[in-house]
Amino acid sequence: MTAFRSAGDSAPPVSRIFPASLLGLALLLAWDHSGLDLWMAHWFGSAGGFALQDHWFWRGTLHDDIRWLPWGVELTLLAAIARPFGAIRQLAVERRIQLALTTLLSLLVVSTLKLHSLTSCPWELHEFGGTVAYVSHWAWGVHDGGSGGCFPAGHASAGFAFIGGFFAFRHAVPRTAQRWLASALLAGLVLGLAQQVRGAHFMSHTLWTAWLCWASAALLDSVIGQMISQRPSPAQAQVPALITPRQ
Secondary structure, three states: OOOOOOOOOOOOOOOOHHHHHHHHHHHHHHHHOHHHHHHHHOOOOEOOEEEOOOOHHHHHHHHOOOOOOHHHHHHHHHHOOOOHHHHHHOOOOOHHHHHHHHHHHHHHHHHHHHHHOOOOOOHHHHHHHHOOOOOOOOOOOOOOOOOOOEEEEOOOHHHHHHHHHHHHHHHOHHHHHHHHHHHHHHHHHHHHHHHHHOOOHHHHHHHHHHHHHHHHHHHHHHHHHHHOOOOOOOOHHOOOOOOOOOO
């Protein structure tokens, strides 16, 4: 277990993370107000519903069959706090804890929002053969008449929740951080697309999940960074030998 900060790991300087987060939020809000959600949903759905809703690949392979895979990865990351392997060995213990906890934090944020969401899924809408009128997820407190609980995208969070690995690795192993970010984004987008094809979510639901996971990971990264910056360096931690005065 690393007692002090690993080489290359220090309190993060003023970076581009905050501006990038704001830019992502601005683009996301622009998408929300563009009307592209319904337009894109019509790629896969019609008045007769979503033809691929129960397709063996989109529902079976990319939903039901991999549901527990992210939890297996998470258990591995929790175990790696005490027994690191691969690139994780280069992380200070705080960063290993961050790597494991950031996924849980992201999943908690997304699932909590879904629990209180009144937004129903596309396959429940009138224009896709359902019984529900479309109501924007920005219409807080307005019931659309459906089952709700469809915003943001929960299944996509199984990929996007691992975005936090980018923040954990970026201080000490930047190249691994980039690969981790690319993998998490790709996994989240594929899982989000699977639900889009089935009519389970709009694209905005997936994009919001990505941003929420990013923001949650960035917040935890800031907290961990402050903890590391306040920890004594190896030189400061050395206790000088006591000098016994002559009798």
